[in-house]
Amino acid sequence: MVNYKKHNLDQVFSVLSDPTRRAIIQELSRGEKTVKKMAEPFDMSLPAFTKHLKVLENAGLVSYRKVGKYKYYYLHPKGIDYATNWLNELSSYWKGQLTSLEKYLLDSEENKGGNKNDHNE
Amino acid sequence: MVNYKKHNLDQVFSVLSDPTRRAIIQELSRGEKTVKKMAEPFDMSLPAFTKHLKVLENAGLVSYRKVGKYKYYYLHPKGIDYATNWLNELSSYWKGQLTSLEKYLLDSEENKGGNKNDHNE
DNA sequence: TTTATAGTTAACCATGTAGTTAACTGTAAT
DNA sequence: ATTACAGTTAACTACATGGTTAACTATAAA
Numbered sequence: 001m002v003n004y005k006k007h008n009l010d011q012v013f014s015v016l017s018d019p020t021r022r023a024i025i026q027e028l029s030r031g032e033k034t035v036k037k038m039a040e041p042f043d044m045s046l047p048a049f050t051k052h053l054k055v056l057e058n059a060g061l062v063s064y065r066k067v068g069k070y071k072y073y074y075l076h077p078k079g080i081d082y083a084t085n086w087l088n089e090l091s092s093y094w095k096g097q098l099t100s101l102e103k104y105l106l107d108s109e110e111n112k113g114g115n116k117n118d119h120n121e
Numbered sequence: 122m123v124n125y126k127k128h129n130l131d132q133v134f135s136v137l138s139d140p141t142r143r144a145i146i147q148e149l150s151r152g153e154k155t156v157k158k159m160a161e162p163f164d165m166s167l168p169a170f171t172k173h174l175k176v177l178e179n180a181g182l183v184s185y186r187k188v189g190k191y192k193y194y195y196l197h198p199k200g201i202d203y204a205t206n207w208l209n210e211l212s213s214y215w216k217g218q219l220t221s222l223e224k225y226l227l228d229s230e231e232n233k234g235g236n237k238n239d240h241n242e
Numbered sequence: 243t244t245t246a247t248a249g250t251t252a253a254c255c256a257t258g259t260a261g262t263t264a265a266c267t268g269t270a271a272t
Numbered sequence: 273a274t275t276a277c278a279g280t281t282a283a284c285t286a287c288a289t290g291g292t293t294a295a296c297t298a299t300a301a302a
Contacts, residue, residue, distance in 0.1 A: 009137075009138075009140070009143065010138055010139070010140055011138075013134050013135075013137040013138035014134075014135070014138035016130075016134040016138075016204075016208075017130075017131055017132075017134035017135035017137075017138055018131070018289095018290085019130070019131055020290095022130065022207075025211065026211065029211060029214055034248080034249095035248070035249060036247085036248060036249080044290090044291070044292090045291075045292065045293080046248090046249070046250090047249090047250075047251080047252095047291085047292080047293085048290065048291050048292075050249070050250070051289090051290070051291085052290090055289095068248090068298095068299060068300075069247070069248050069249075069298065069299040069300065070248070070249090070299095071248080071249075077212070080208065080211065080212065081212065083137075083208060084205075084208040084209060084211075084212050086143075087137075087201065087204060087205040087208060088205060088209070090146065090147065090150060090201065090205075091198070091201065091202065091205050093150055139259095139260085141260095155278080155279095156278070156279060157277090157278060157279080165260090165261070165262090166261075166262065166263080167278090167279070167280090168261085168262080168263085168279090168280075168281080168282095169260065169261050169262075171279070171280070172259090172260075172261085173260090176259095189269060189270075189278095190268065190269040190270065190277070190278050190279075191269095191278070191279090192278080192279075243302095244301100244302080245300100245301080245302075246299105246300080246301075246302090247298100247299085247300075247301090248297100248298085248299080248300100249296105249297085249298085249299105250295105250296075250297075250298100251294100251295085251296070251297095252293105252294090252295085252296095253292100253293090253294090253295105254291105254292080254293090255290105255291085255292075256289100256290090256291085256292100257288100257289085257290085257291100258287100258288085258289075258290100259286100259287085259288075259289095260285100260286090260287090260288100261284105261285085261286085261287100262283100262284080262285075262286100263282105263283090263284090264281105264282085264283090265280105265281085265282085265283105266279105266280075266281070266282090267278100267279085267280075267281095268277100268278085268279090268280100269276105269277085269278080269279105270275100270276080270277075270278100271274100271275080271276075271277090272273100272274080272275075272276095
């Protein structure tokens with residue numbers, strides 16, 4: 001078997017793969033908000049929206065504090081840092097590891113508009 | 122409606138949410154490999170494995186060159202950079218934007234082992 | 243005390259995803 | 273010419289996900 005650890009990268013990236021949830025995160029990065037306020041701009045039912053919040057909560061990306069009948073949600077950056085770090089480490093590793101063949105392939109793909117050996121459109 | 126653009130962040134993060142696919146990416150960051158070689162360490166059928174490769178391919182994260190009966194896969198860093206940049210921008214924005222309330226909440230959550238107002242476990 | 247507001251829960255539906263096995267194509271080796 | 277090997281395609285299964293509506297709880301306002 002391979003050396004991947006499950007930690008919660010699965011969860012974090014999965015959370016981030018939904019545009020609604022990314023939008024929520026971006027919104028919350030501007031400050032805490034109530035559920036209703038956050039939900040407003042989205043074209044979906046409130047239950048649908050709060051499901052997304054639950055997903056964010058379960059992944060540890062947001063928390064809330066309750067004030068009367070309101071729930072004020074705020075961002076929890078640590079979970080996101082996990083994902084950010086994974087990608088940054090990968091990127092820097094990758095950038096140091098390019099073989100000349102790979103550099104060649106990358107180059108020819110970026111300069112010409114297509115390459116016989118490049119089957120990705 | 123909200124200002125999210127769909128581009129391919131959905132796809133890229135969704136790709137990254139699977140541990141097999143992250144492992145493939147890490148493996149390929151060490152250099153190109155054939156399908157069989159990559160698949161070896163994984164406890165799944167070859168068709169299951171090549172589906173993951175297709176997913177990576179469709180998201181533009183890998184390409185291959187064909188040599189005889191072999192397909193040599195290699196990494197395409199641009200797609201990953203997309204995701205990395207999104208997260209880095211978010212992170213830096215977020216770090217500049219903390220309100221004092223949020224700072225307080227974060228602090229009390231990191232120092233004590235739990236907080237009355239923090240409903241995330 | 244009745245009504246409005248914020249948010250949740252439950253039951254349901256449609257679609258997508260990750261895996262399986264079996265059968266196939268194409269290239270290389272005997 | 274036959275066999276072996278690398279990889280794909282197809283048909284199927286099980287389960288997760290993202291949405292819906294309807295009915296509910298709890299707090300606040302009239």
